[in-house]
Amino acid sequence: MSDDLTEEILGRMRTAGFALAGVCDARPIDRPDMFEAWLQAGHGGEMDWLAKHLAERIDPGVLVPGARSVVCVADRYADGRADRREPGHGRIARYARGGDYHAIMRERLEPIAEALRDRHPGHRFRVCVDSAPIAERDHAVRAGLGRIGKHTLLIGSGGRGSWLVLGCMVTTAQLRPSAAMPGDPCGSCTRCIDACPTRAIEPxxxxxxxxxSYLTIEHAGDPAAWFRDRSDDWLFGCDACIEACPHSQPTQRSRRLGIHPAYAGGVASLSLEDVVRWQSRDWERFASHGVLRRAPLERWRRNAALLQQRRQARG
Ligand code: SF4
Ligand code: SF4
Structure with missing residues (x-):
């Protein structure tokens, strides 16, 4: 086990501006049966890729033969301050408003991996930012980045809430694991469950x-009646469970923690009337990065039309 290499890697991650960084052993996730049961119950919807490469998703040693450690990092993309609501608008989830987190994280992680390959040619260093089947959240918990809440999202350490995107670097080097955070972050709280507009959350x-989030971005078909009848204003993605969580509320302390500047700015909401009329050139102009392009033009228009219809029906 190399303490020096662990310190070198975590130092590089801090210098690269990651809000959180830690290390865990590259062992299989603890409850693969729960993930498999969730998939078998159809809760993954049309996300067929979740079932593919299941062995790699469960065990990073299948993804990178000889893997011994996983370095986990997180960027904070928002501080949870409330949105200003615009009449006739639909909101965009905060992670999608600024830059594309895949590119933002990868362009800092890849040079670090490259430098480590040069300095330690006997080892492999593989960067994964949604680009490989790996259970980022499970490894992040083990690596001490935070704990999982009832909404199944990572609640970051140090008051960072769940406004976090995750990345990993799997390596064959044996690093010193970080300490995991003890305890349950939720207790008797059920705020995220109560706030979910479609009753999607069980503890x-x-x-x-x-x-x-899935239905507005990934789901190609006609949404079910309960989705049409919902009373929220999310056009692309949904932050309702994070907004409701006490760990993700903005405080003086959490605001001081700041967010990575690459995620700042962006469009918080769009006029539904405009989106239903979008032509391909409008979508091309607006959906400037891969996260926003995950939903094709027709899906943006469908989402906007559904929100409009529901508002009209409610008078
Ligand atoms: S993202 Fe929205 S719909 Fe999905 S679980 Fe959270 S609150 Fe419910
Ligand atoms: S809202 Fe409450 S129950 Fe949900 S994740 Fe946060 S602390 Fe846990």
Whole structure:
């Protein structure tokens, strides 16, 4: 086990501006049966890729043969301050407003991996930012980045809440594991469950096939009646469970923690009337990065039309 290499890597991650960084052993996740049962119940919806490469998702040693450690990092993309609501608008989830987190994280992680490969040619260093089947959240918990809440999201250490995107670097080097955070962050709280517009959350389980985030971005078909009748204003993605969580509320302390500047700015909401009329050039102009392009033009228009219809029906 190399303390020096661990310090070198974590130092590089801090210098690169990651809000959180830690290390865990590259062992299989603890409860693969729960993930498999969730998939078998159909809660992954049309996300067929979740079932592919299941062995790699469960065990990073299948993804990178000989893997011994996983370095986990997190960027904080928002501080949870409330949105100004615009009449006739639909909101965009905060992680999608600024830059594309895949690119933002990868362009800092890849040079670090490259430098480590040069200095330690006997080892492999593989960067994963949604680009490989790996259970980022499970490893992040083990690496001490935070704990999982009933909404199944990572609640970051130090008051960072769940406004976090995750990345990993799997390596064959044996690093010193960081300490995991003890305890349950939720206790008797049920705020995220109560706030979910589509009742998608059970404690520590989200039915993605009922989740607005999945339905507005990934789901190609006609949404179910309960989705049409919901009373929220999310056009692309959904932050309702994070907004409701006491760990993710803005405080003086959490605001001081700041967010990575690459995620600042962006469009918080769009006029539904405009989106239903979008032509491909409008979508091309607006959806300037891969996160926003995850939903094609027709899905943006469908989402906007559904919100408009529901508002009209409610008078
Ligand atoms: S993202 Fe929205 S719909 Fe999905 S679980 Fe959270 S509150 Fe529910
Ligand atoms: S809202 Fe409450 S129950 Fe949900 S994750 Fe946060 S602390 Fe846990």
């Amino acid at each position: 520590w389980k989200v039915k993605a096939d009922r989740c607005i």
